[in-house]
Amino acid sequence: MSDWLLGNEPQVRLAVFLSVxxxxxxAQQWAPRRDMALGWRRLLSNVSLVVIGTLLLRIAFPVVAFGLAIRLEADGGGMAALMPDWLAIVGGVVLLDCAIYWQHRLLHKIPLLWRLHRVHHADVGFDVTTAVRFHPIEFALSMAIKLGLIALFGVPALAVLIFEILLNAGALFTHANIRLPATFERRLRWFLVTPEMHRVHHSVHKDETNSNFSFHLSLWDRLFGSYRDQPRDGHTTMQIGLHEFRDSREQTVWALLVNPFRKH
Known part of the structure; x- marks a missing residue:
């Protein structure tokens, strides 16, 4: 099974992404958590950014994360040489998940990086399309960091593939505007980031925006002191986005692409 996954990586990732x-x-139409009357222009802008970002990655990087892991694995060494295969795979996924938590925190902490990341937070809505709304340069920066980690630690190729699939599917889930049973959601967030938990991170209030940085495992926020349980204004009435980018003109593809280069 693992050989088949490794041999069909692009198709597997795309199939999982589109299906989820x-x-x-x-699910958002069937059981929305909040009002979804936000229009097709915003949806088109969000999806356009991921298309542009994906094209940039293909042009800017001769090899992406999975390809690098395959090459390094063929040369021997890395995590797989130091521990059993199953432990190297689990350890690789957890390592990358912890790394993306700290990357996320730095994107909020360092002003120059925040200019890139605020494109994601400038969305005035919170739904599954928000998950793909990142500036193309942030796409490239994230890939460069990921390549560095894979090269440094020798993360197994299968671990990289599993993480990439989880990253895509998990981001879509945590941004989804869906209503989960309250008891189930409270139990689930002890292990995984839920939409209810991540929505707090998209609040207009800065102290709430600077919380709940985790992508998959929710333990990182609890462990490193950035966990916030609920938004002060309540989930159905809280305001999403950034105060300075609420006008509809700020939500066009062009406005989002030039956003990091503007003074705010």
Whole structure:
């Protein structure tokens, strides 16, 4: 099974992404947590950014995360040479998940990086399309960091593939505008980031924006002191986005692409 996954990496990732995206789009219509009357222009802008970002990655990087892991694995060494295969795979996924937590915190902490990341936070809505709304330069920066980690620690190729699939599917889930049973959600967030937990991170209040940085495992926020349980204004009435980018003109593709280069 692992050999088949490794040999069909692009198709597997795309199939999982499209399936989860379609499923959550339908779930949002069936059981939305908040009002979703936000329009097709915003949806088009959000999806356009991921298309542009993906094209940039293909042009800027001769090899992406999975390809680098394959090459390093063929040369021997790395995590797989130091521990059993199963432990190297689990350890690789956890390592990358912890790394992306700290990357996320730095994107908020360092002003120059925040200019890139605020494109994501400038969304005045919170739904599954928000998950793909990142500036193309942030896409490239994230890939460069990921490549560095894979090269430094020798993360197994299968661990990279699993993490990439979880990253895409998990981001879609945590941004989905879906209503989960309250008891189930409270139990689930002890292990995984839920939409209810991550929505707090998209609040207009800065102290709430600077909380709940985790992508998959929620333990990082609890462990490193950045966990916030609930938004002060309540989930159905809280304001999403950034105060300075609420006008509809700020939500066009062009406005989002030039956003990091503007003075604010």
């Amino acid at each position: 995206f379609a499923l959550l789009l339908a």
